[in-house]
Amino acid sequence: MIRIEALRYRYPGQREIAFADFSLSEGEPWLLLGQSGSGKTTLLHLIGGLLRSQQGQIIIKDTNISGLSEAALDRFRGQHIGFVFQRNHLISALSVRQNLLLAPYLAGVRQDAGRVEAVLEQLGISDKADVNVRELSYGQAQRVAIARALLNRPTVILADEPTSALDDNNCDKVIDLLLDASRLNNTTLVVATHDHRLKHKIPHQINLTQA
Amino acid sequence: MNQLILVWSYLKVKPLHTVLNIFLLALGISVVTVLLLFSQQVSDKVASNTKGIDLVVGAKGSPMQLILCSVFHIDVPTGNIKLSEAERISRHRLVKRSIPMALGDSYQGYRIVGTTRAYAELYNAELQSGAWNEKAFEVTVGSAVASRLGMKVGDQFASAHGLTTDGHDHEAHRYKITGILKPSRTVLDNMILTNVESIWMVHELYEANLNKPQLPSTLVPSVEARDSLRELTTLLIQYRNPLAVIQLPRFINSTSNLQAASPSFETARLFAMIGVGAEVLTGFAVVLILISALSIFLALFNSLKERQYDLAIMRSMGAGRTRLFVTILLEGMFLTCAGSLLGLGMGHVAIAAFMVIIPEGQKAGLSASAFIPAEAWMLTGSLVLGFICSFIPAFQAYRTDIHKVLAGN
Structure with a gap:
């Protein structure tokens, strides 16, 4: 499903980060563990095509995304990858529904109002559909962010520290939500975190150590 | 979205x-x-109002006033000129056409112009209804005058002296509307046209002649040529050829106590000022x-x-x-x-x-x-x-x- 081969990345003026090869199969949740600075976010962004790889291959669903042109990569990202960030980053100028519809619009796929309703229903926030995102609580905003990542039925959801700002109770809720949602949508979930509370929730783990 | x-x-x-x-x-x-x-x-x-008017001849005074008065009708006349003098100029070989104009009265702020049919022809005016004014005290009114004052063919009114609505009325003489013009988007829309004799009669300068004149005036055919009493306000002139541009104004300004003003020159001057x-x-x-x-x-x-x-x-x-x-x-x-x-x-x-x-x-x-x-x-x-x-x-x-x-x- 997702395969990483001989992947290396170097920030200007810094040491090169070499990533160990690994491959994930479809629908499996994985944990990407490591301390700050170990390259978790870098790897996540490389897989998500937010960062262009310099060496090595990233193969997602038979597509080597390191070989795609910029425009093709944008399109691929929109259609196959969903992101959940630590800070939810909803578009505050838009309502919840518009935020969700933005995903298919920007990915260039059909905007399906029924799909929006279904996802909101799954995440238990259907009553918030027409609320402006500035009026949401943190927890509600996080659900909207997860809904947005799920909307285009992506191949993989990449979550960057989704729980590190949360207390234990909410941490459990969010990770369960992500696990349930990805199972329900048959999506591979990759969570990059240094949050050890997640270790017993997700058995498949990749440890990034500073080489 | x-x-x-x-x-x-x-x-x-x-x-x-x-x-x-x-x-x-x-x-x-x-x-x-x-x-x-x-x-x-x-x-x-x-441009449309000055079309066909190459020169305006009137009494001495401000040339711009002369133009504003006799072309655009938004100022008072500089004075009157003798009919005989005007005739002399209209017979000049460089003058192709001359239109006499007698001003001084108005109705409800709209100017009554004593002139000939040539004035309306200058602007290609056409009748909307009725007929052209022929006899004294018959008038043809412009479209804006008719619509704003609610006038129709057959109506009568008395003129007032000057351009204001509160000047003293010439109650003794009543004008009768014979025709109404189509809108021309020129100054004619705001005019009341009559013949020169009407203006003279209102101001008691003219009695209807019983005898036909032996030598009719070229400008106002109902009176004798070289009449020494009667006066006009201005004369609108069309040149016969470009030579006139140089010769005619100088001829008029130097050989008579009249003044000649060019509409194009004066309007250019005006625009330069407000510009x-x-x-x-x-x-x-x-x-x-x-x-x-x-x-x-x-x-x-x-x-x-x-x-x-x-x-x-x-x-x-x-x-x-x-x-x-x-x-x-x-x-x-x-x-x-x-x-x-x-x-x-x-x-x-x-x-x-x-x-x-x-x-x-x-x-x-x-x-x-x-x-x-x-x-x-x-x-x-x-x-x-x-x-x-x-x-x-x-x-x-x-x-x-x-x-x-x-x-x-």
């Missing part, structure tokens, strides 16, 4: 910014619009437009900082760089386009208001609903302006490093 909703949503988040920017630009554009409409229509009017004011206004409007462009640029540029996460998120959802570029560009162009549309509307409303509030505006016959090509250019220009002032912010958005923004927590 589409591009328009996206752009509109961002504008709606900051209503004060948006309204202020649109209004600032609209203010500048409306001043330019008013000036353009005004100068365009006034110069059209001037300074118009230029100051235009400059002011241009400054307004530039300030509003700067303000739009700053608003977009400043909003980029708080929007960098939005932009990065949109990229993460599959939006290409170009999409972000276009979104910001459209935002700026929407602002300038809305501003200039509002400005054009305000300009037209201002002209309409001018014509309602100021009575002279009605007579000026300007049209608030007339559109000129320059307005399409202004609209295009505003889109270009929007492009220019949003290009740099849009390019910044285009260059957003999504990895840096999204990892930078």
